[in-house]
Structure formats: structure tokens, C-alpha cells
Amino acid sequence: xxxxxxxxxxxxxxxxxxxxxxxxxxxxxxxxxxxxxxxxxxxxxxxxxxxxxxxxxxxxxxxxxxxxxxxxxxxxxxxxxxxxxxxxxxxxxxxxxxxxxxxxxxxxxxxxxxxxxxxxxxxxxxxxxxxxxxxxxxxxxxxxxxxxxxxxxxxxxxxxxxxxxxxxxxxxxxxxxxxxxxxxxxxxxxxxxxxxxxxxxxxxxxxxxxxxxxxxxxxxxxxxxxxxxxxxxxxxxxxxxxxxxxxxxxxxxxxxxxxxxxxxxxxxxxxxxxxxxxxxx
Amino acid sequence: xxxxxxxxxxxxxxxxxxxxxxxxxxxxxxxxxxxxxxxxxxxxxxxxxxxxxxxxxxxxxxxxxxxxxxxxxxxxxxxxxxxxxxxxxxxxxxxxxxxxxxxxxxxxxxxxxxxxxxxxxxxxxxxxxxxxxxxxxxxxxxxxxxxxxxxxxxxxxxxxxxxxxxxxxxxxxxxxxxxxxxxxxxxxxxxxxxxxxxxxxxxxxxxxxxxxxxxxxxxxxxxxxxxxxxxxxxxxxxxxxxxxxxxxxxxxxxxxxxxxx
Numbered sequence: 001x002x003x004x005x006x007x008x009x010x011x012x013x014x015x016x017x018x019x020x021x022x023x024x025x026x027x028x029x030x031x032x033x034x035x036x037x038x039x040x041x042x043x044x045x046x047x048x049x050x051x052x053x054x055x056x057x058x059x060x061x062x063x064x065x066x067x068x069x070x071x072x073x074x075x076x077x078x079x080x081x082x083x084x085x086x087x088x089x090x091x092x093x094x095x096x097x098x099x100x101x102x103x104x105x106x107x108x109x110x111x112x113x114x115x116x117x118x119x120x121x122x123x124x125x126x127x128x129x130x131x132x133x134x135x136x137x138x139x140x141x142x143x144x145x146x147x148x149x150x151x152x153x154x155x156x157x158x159x160x161x162x163x164x165x166x167x168x169x170x171x172x173x174x175x176x177x178x179x180x181x182x183x184x185x186x187x188x189x190x191x192x193x194x195x196x197x198x199x200x201x202x203x204x205x206x207x208x209x210x211x212x213x214x215x216x217x218x219x220x221x222x223x224x225x226x227x228x229x230x231x232x233x234x235x236x237x238x239x240x241x242x243x244x245x246x247x248x249x250x251x252x253x254x255x256x257x258x259x260x261x262x263x264x265x266x267x268x269x270x271x272x273x274x275x276x277x278x279x280x281x
Numbered sequence: 282x283x284x285x286x287x288x289x290x291x292x293x294x295x296x297x298x299x300x301x302x303x304x305x306x307x308x309x310x311x312x313x314x315x316x317x318x319x320x321x322x323x324x325x326x327x328x329x330x331x332x333x334x335x336x337x338x339x340x341x342x343x344x345x346x347x348x349x350x351x352x353x354x355x356x357x358x359x360x361x362x363x364x365x366x367x368x369x370x371x372x373x374x375x376x377x378x379x380x381x382x383x384x385x386x387x388x389x390x391x392x393x394x395x396x397x398x399x400x401x402x403x404x405x406x407x408x409x410x411x412x413x414x415x416x417x418x419x420x421x422x423x424x425x426x427x428x429x430x431x432x433x434x435x436x437x438x439x440x441x442x443x444x445x446x447x448x449x450x451x452x453x454x455x456x457x458x459x460x461x462x463x464x465x466x467x468x469x470x471x472x473x474x475x476x477x478x479x480x481x482x483x484x485x486x487x488x489x490x491x492x493x494x495x496x497x498x499x500x501x502x503x504x505x506x507x508x509x510x511x512x513x514x515x516x517x518x519x520x521x522x523x524x525x526x527x528x529x530x531x532x533x534x535x536x537x538x539x540x541x542x
Binding site: 171172174175177178179180185189190193194196269270271272 | 330332349350351352355356358360362364365366367375376378405406407
């Protein structure tokens with residue numbers, strides 16, 4: 001924010017705006033929780049009323065009791081930590097590779113002609129098909145799991161970055177040319193801000209796929225991780241543990257997605273799009 | 282002095298958009314290019330801007346041949362083309378990246394005051410009306426103090442009232458440093474209101490048809506008899522430009538004007 005901009009915003013407006021935003025965030029959180037809480041409550045009542053024994057689909061009280069028990073013994077943290085670290089490593093590798101190659105393919109037509117057909121062909125390979133190869137190449141420990149997650153993250157980020165660069169308005173780029181921006185300055189002052197909204201969407205898609213791929217990776221053999229809890233629950237006949245692991249995935253996945261959304265929000269206040277909240281700027 | 286020496290443009294797809302346009306525009310003159318669709322007005326403007334250099338001929342500013350965007354040449358497009366991720370103030374200061382921040386802020390604040398938007402510095406472009414956005418675009422183009430300012434139908438998307446207001450405003454701003462203005466328009470009223478000289482162009486390929494000097498004193502009375510007479514002259518010339526039986530101006534006059542500057 002520039003000094004001129006700061007000067008133009010009356011200070012007395014700030015508190016009411018913050019208050020409105022806070023109430024809006026609470027309202028959205030309440031609305032977002034209404035559906036899962038409502039479904040959980042309905043299922044809890046159904047089991048309580050004897051309409052189901054809740055054995056294969058345990059009610060929320062049993063699921064949260066299991067989660068609490070896992071947390072008390074420390075198991076939940078061990079498994080969550082292992083899964084989060086795998087996703088973080090795979091996400092970082094996938095994002096870096098997807099961003100670099102997506103930027104290259106988007107910016108340079110020649111690079112796109114060389115890279116894109118191969119990458120599009122690789123994209124259509126089912127994730128599970130990579131597993132035997134990664135195990136052969138990288139072993140059965142962390143490296144193969146991280147590689148699988150990185151593959152899952154890579155493609156949405158690559159496609160998002162390339163598509164975003166290709167769809168930057170030519171007229172906006174021309175403004176940069178008219179002001180004689182150099183190549184790097186054009187990238188920094190025009191292309192990067194222009195692609196940022198699409199890039200954030202690509203990161204969120206990539207992260208979502210990262211969480212999906214970590215389950216596949218952990219199902220294939222892991223001694224730790226939320227995916228291990230799923231397999232363990234299946235083999236030992238503990239549906240509450242399976243649902244507890246699924247709930248943990250949902251909570252952590254949603255939290256990480258929210259973190260990206262929240263971290264990017266200050267940079268996207270300028271957006272003029274359908275669904276933008278009134279007064280967001 | 283802006284010199285246009287037989288400027289021609291053929292695009293890679295074979296479209297011959299502009300043929301041998303020659304003119305000499307002295308510093309501080311307001312030149313208006315007018316003509317029907319496809320007569321190469323915007324092509325010529327883009328060639329002067331260095332955005333799409335001429336295929337043949339030359340654009341020369343103060344003895345320097347222009348083949349790429351130049352610091353002495355600014356351009357205002359048909360749409361404001363404000364960068365949506367920058368505030369109004371940052372848009373206006375976009376061309377001043379190398380100027381110290383404090384000086385830039387002062388220049389921007391002055392420019393916004395000059396275009397009547399001193400209270401809009403901190404708002405986003407999406408919060409502006411069409412007329413306000415175009416004022417910001419004008420401020421952005423004028424802030425680096427170009428010697429030549431090109432305007433590609435900048436008011437065509439605005440309502441008549443806003444258009445007249447901005448025309449007057451443009452003249453006020455022009456009077457500050459009197460850059461050379463080269464403006465493309467379809468609007469005869471606008472041409473007569475602003476121009477020192479009107480270049481009437483004809484299409485397929487785009488080329489110069491006629492040149493009309495406008496000597497009315499400023500500010501111009503849009504309902505005066507003299508204003509109406511110039512309008513009639515321009516309209517007559519435009520009609521004749523579409524009549525294929527009327528020969529080109531160049532064909533009539535080039536023999537004696539090969540070395541026009």
C-alpha cells in the first residue's frame with residue numbers, strides 16, 4: 001500500500017470495517033459448519049434412537065472419542081506429523097517444478113511446443129501406475145511416497161501457471177511495452193500480478209491432489225501416517241479409527257487450504273469478480 | 282517535430298493496412314486522424330508508438346527514427362487499460378519507477394489533482410466510473426511528460442456529456458506543456474473541437490485522403506457557424522474519401538512534395 005493510498009483512507013473507517021469483516025468471517029464459518037454438524041447430529045440421533053447400531057458407520061461421539069484416545073496416547077500426533085511432512089515435501093517439490101515448467105511453457109512458445117505434449121501425456125497416467133516404478137527407483141521408504149505426492153501436485157500447478165500466463169490480457173501486456181519495461185520488469189510488474197489469482201487456484205488444486213496422493217502412498221506401505229491408520233483400522237476391524245483418520249484428513253486438508261487462501265487474500269483485494277464481497281477492498 | 286515518411290504497414294498475414302502515409306507534425310500541434318473503419322488510423326498510431334513498427338517508411342521524432350516504444354512518446358488507448366492490481370495512485374505513477382518515492386508521490390498527487398481526482402488515489406480501478414478511469418489513464422500517460430501523446434479513440438466508449446467534458450479537460454492539460462497530440466477518432470465534432478489539423482483517411486489500404494487545417498480560436502464554440510462550417514468541410518471530405526472515383530490526395534500532390542520536410 002502506498003503512502004498516498006494510506007493517506008486517502010480515513011482512519012476512522014478502519015474499526016467499523018474490521019468489525020464488519022469479523023462478523024462476516026464468523027457468519028461464513030457458521031454456515032460452512034452447518035452441513036457437517038447437521039449431518040453428524042442427525043446420525044448421532046439416529047443411532048441414539050436405535051435406528052442403526054452405528055457399528056460400521058460410527059456416530060460422531062464414538063469417532064471423536066477415538067480421536068481423543070489417539071491424541072491422548074500420542075499416536076494421532078505421530079501419524080499426523082508423518083503425513084503432514086510427506087505432503088509438505090511433495091507439495092514443495094511439485095510446486096517448484098510445476099511453477100518453473102509452467103512459466104517456461106507459458107512464456108515461450110518454443111518451450112511449450114517441446115514440453116507440453118509430453119507433459120500432457122504423462123498427466124493422463126493414473127497415479128497408481130507410478131508406484132511400482134517409484135518403489136523400484138526410490139525404494140519403499142519416504143522418497144517414493146514424496147515423489148508420488150509431488151507428481152500429484154505438479155500437474156495442476158503446471159497447467160494453472162501455463163494457462164494463466166497464456167490468458168494474460170494482451171492489452172495489459174501492451175501497457176508494459178508502451179512504458180518500455182524490460183523483459184524481467186514485464187514479468188515482475190505485469191505478468192506475475194496478472195497470473196496471481198489463477199496461481200493461487202492452481203496451488204489449492206495441487207494441495208488438494210497432494211492430500212489425495214498421500215493416502216495412495218501410505219496405503220501402499222507405511223508404518224506411520226494417517227493412511228496407515230486407515231489400513232490399520234480396516235485390518236483390525238475398527239471403523240471408528242477409519243472414520244477418525246478420514247476426519248483428521250478433512251480437518252488438516254481444509255486447514256491447509258484455508259492457510260493458502262488467507263495468505264493470498266491481501267494480495268488479491270483488487271480482484272473484481274463474481275462473488276467478491278462488497279467492501280472487501 | 283514528428284515526421285511520418287511514407288509510413289506503410291503490411292501485417293504478417295498479408296493484410297495491407299497502411300500505404301505510404303506522409304506528414305510533418307510540428308511540436309505542440311494537435312493532429313487528428315479521422316476516417317471510416319479499416320483506413321489504418323490505429324495502425325498508423327501504433328507505428329508512431331513503436332508498438333507495431335512500419336513495414337516500410339519511417340517515423341522520425343526530433344531526428345530519431347522510432348522503431349520501438351520511446352520515452353518521448355506516450356499513448357492512451359481506447360480502453361483505460363489500468364492495471365487492476367494497482368491503486369489509482371500507483372497506476373498514475375507506473376511510468377515513474379525510477380523516480381524517488383517521495384518525488385513520485387508528489388508528482389502523482391499533482392497529476393490526480395489536475396485530472397480532478399485528488400480523492401481517488403487509494404481506490405482500486407474497479408471502483409472508478411468509465412470517465413474517471415479514462416482520466417486516470419490520461420494522467421498516467423502525461424506524468425512522464427511525453428513530447429508526443431498518442432490517443433487512440435480514448436473517449437469513444439463514453440457518453441456524450443462525459444466525452445465533451447474530457448475533451449475540454451484534455452485541452453486544459455495539453456496547455457500545461459503543449460505536447461504534440463496525435464489522436465484517432467470517428468467523431469467529427471471531437472475532431473473539430475480539438476484539432477489544429479485533421480487528416481482524413483480512406484480505406485483498403487489505409488492512406489491519406491485529405492488534410493484540413495482548423496484555425497478556429499480556442500476555446501471553440503461547438504454551436505458557432507464557423508464550427509459548423511468546418512464540420513461540413515470534414516464531412517464532405519469523409520464522403521468523398523469513400524467515393525472510389527475521387528483520386529487520392531497523394532496522387533495529386535506527391536510530385537511536388539517528395540521532400541516534404
